[in-house]
Amino acid sequence: MSGLIGKKIGMTSLYNADGQALACTVIQAGPCVVTQVRSEEKDGYKAIQLGFGEKKEKKTTKPMLGHFKKANTTPKQKLVEFKLFEEEHELGKTLLVQDIFAEGEFVDVVGTAKGRGFQGVVKRHGFGGVGGQTHGQHNRARHPGSIGACSFPSRVFKGMKMGGRMGNNRVMIQNLRILKVIPEQNLIVISGSVPGSKNSFVIIEK
Structure with a gap:
């Protein structure tokens, strides 16, 4: 299952051919770096680990600094594993939004819902x-x-x-259509709302 890690920017609206306003969410999807490649021989399953967002070295533990050094990349804020990725990718490769998603595709978005307290x-x-x-x-x-x-x-x-x-629960919203891809800014515009507050991390899968 291919996908990327992203950050929720906010909501806006687009107009379709009939002039109807469509509520949609803007997400910064990537760039993500392949920080680990899992294999059947070594780990018992196939998957790739992606990293997203920059993190200061002084706030990163030494074991994780070594982990990122193997991938020849800087420390990342968010790490997520994706199983059954459609294509095989090498360690240290950077994945961009246009490499994974296209306009008109349907995706599932996973995020942490806003906490409402008691x-x-x-x-x-x-x-x-x-x-x-x-x-x-x-x-x-x-x-x-x-x-x-x-x-x-x-x-x-x-x-x-x-x-x-x-x-404050993990929530998945399924079958959201990609209305627009803006590769220059690593942005995708998705129909409907996605869980989480602004600037929160989300996982986009297809």
């Missing part, structure tokens, strides 16, 4: 709340209501939808 059941699960301000319902508009039985089974079942931490 949220209640209305925001987290779409509950309607207890509802009403009369008949004794004081200050319970957004409460979850009953969460279980009393004497039996005397506990709350696992998986009960309740308040808790929301967001």
Whole structure:
């Protein structure tokens, strides 16, 4: 499965032939450097490891400095392995956006969703709340209501939808069309939204 590591720049809109505005996301995809090549003989599976983004040497451990030195490249911020890459690439090779993607193709984008902190059941699960301000319902508009039985089974079942931490999860959005490729700036424009905040790392696979 071919792909690149990228950085989410932000959202904009493009117009199609019918004059409709299409919401789309701009991603800086690459350039990525091949920092390791996995093989069946040595590692038991085939894959290539790509590195993206520059990192200061003083913030990189000595083992990782040696790892990057083997690939004859500078320290990278983000490392991701891609299995079943369509083409074989040598250690130290730089992959650009036009080498992997083309306009009209469909891709899957993986990112980390924005963290929402601790949220209640209305925001987290779409509950309607207890509802009403009369008949004794004081200050319970957004409460979850009953969460279980009393004497039996005397506990709350696992998986009960309740308040808790929301967001900050790994999310994949599938089948997004590439609307535009801008090789001069290593940018691709993808239809729809992708998970994560601006300047967050994303993985684009096809």
